[in-house]
Amino acid sequence: MPEGTRVYAIGDIHGRADLLDKLHDKILEDARHAGVQRHVVVYLGDYVDRGLDSKGVIDRLLDDPLPGFEKVFLKGNHEDAFLKFFLEPEFGRDWKYYGGLETLMSYGVKALPLKDEPDAFVAARDELARNFPASHLDFLGSLRLWHEEGDFYFAHAGVRPGLPLEEQTGQDLMWIREDFLASDMDFGKVIVHGHTPEEQPVQRTNRIGIDTGAYITGILTCAVLEEAECRFIQTA
Template sequence: MVGGRPARLPDAVRVYAIGDVHGRLDLLRKLEAQIEADIAARDDGARPLLVYLGDYVDRGFESMGVIEHLCGPALDGCDRVLLLGNHDAWMRDFLDGQPVGPNWLRFGGDATLLSYGVRVDFKQPEEARIAAAQTSLVERVPAHHRTFLAELELAFALGDYFFCHAGIRPGLALEEQGELDLIWIREPFLGWEGECGKVIVHGHTVEDEPVVRHNRIGVDTGACFTGRLTCLVLEGDEFRFLDTAPGPQPD
C-alpha cells in the first residue's frame, strides 16, 4: 500500500523480482524457464523486466556458474537489473584485498572458493590460509566476473516499488540510503510499520513463505537450503509468485 491505495507499476511493464540464488544455478535456470513460460502465456504487450535481488554466491556449490550465467545476455525480450547482496559484496571485497576473509569463509564463502577450484587448507593458521585463498582466488576469477561484481547496483525504483537486497533504514529518505543498510539490514526494518512512499521489495532474510506486508515484500525462501527459489511478479496493482518448489505452480 502507498498512501492508502494499492502500490502499482507503470502501465505496459511486468516485473519479475528474483530472490537470493546462493550458488544454486540449477534452481536459477529452472525459475528462469518458468519466467519464460509465464511471459509466453501472457502475450499482452507488457515489457518484462527481471530484477535480481542479489546474493548470487556462497553456500551453494555453483557460485562461479551463477556469475558466468548472469554475465551472459538477459532472457530473450527482457530488460534486466542486477542488484548487490551482502555475500556478493564480501566476495568483491575479498578479491580487493579487504580483511573480510574470516567472516566470509564462515558464512558460505568456502563454497564459492571451491566453485573456482580453490581449496582452503584448514591445517594452516587462519591468517596464512586466508592469504593463500585470497591469492588463489584472484588468480582464478576471470576479469569479467570481477567486473560483474563491481557493477552490481545497490537499489532500483520503479513506480510505487523500491528494490534492494536487504531493506532500508526507517526514517531515512530512499535517496539517502547507504550500502551498509541496503545489503545488510534486518531490524529495525523488518519490524517497521511505517511507510516511505514506496513498497520495499527485498531478499536477505529467509522465511518459509514470501512475506507480504503493507510496506514491504520479502522473497528469500532459502533456496540453497530448501530448493525453493522464489520470484515476485508485479504488474499494474497486482502481484503473484512463481517458485521452484515441487508441485503445480499458482495461476
C-alpha cells in the same frame, strides 16, 4: 507498475545455479502469455556463497538467460563480503563461516583456509585471483544498490526507517535486518527485498520479502509485479 510493464524480481540465489535454470524457464513460460510491451527482471543480490555453484550462477547471469528482458542486478551483502575478501584476505576468517568456502571451491581454489591462519587466507585469495574470470569481476563491480519501478523500490536487504529513500546508505541497503523488518512505517514505496529467509514469501503493506532460503530449501522465489497485482513463481 506503469501500464504495459511486468517486473520479475528474483530472490537470493546463493550458488544454486540449478534452481536458477528452473526459475528462468518458468519466467520465460510466464512471459510468453503476457500482454505487455516491457519485461524487466530484477535480481536482488546474494548470487554467491552457501550453495555449491556460485561460479555457475554468475556464468548464467552473464549468458543472457532471459532474452528481450531489461535486466537489473543488485548487490547483496554476500557480494559485498566477497569483494572485501579480495582486498582484505584476513576478512576470510568471518566470510568462510557464512558460505565463503563453498564459493572458493566453485572457482577451483585448492588452498582452502581451513585454519584461521593469515597466510592461509592470503594463499586462498591469490589462487582465487588467478582463477577468477575478468568478466565476473566486472559483473561484481557493476552491481547496483537499488532500483525503482512505479510504486516499488528494490533493495537487497531493505531500507532504514525514517530516512528518505534518496538518502539510504549502501550499508543498510545490503545489510539491514531487524530495524527494517519490524517497521510498519510507510516508506513512500513498497520495498521489494531478500536477505532474510522465510518459509514463504512475505507480503505486507510496506514490503515484499522473497528470500525463501533457496540454498537449503530448494525453493527459489520470484515476485511478479504488474499494475496493482503481485503474485509469485517458485521452483517448488
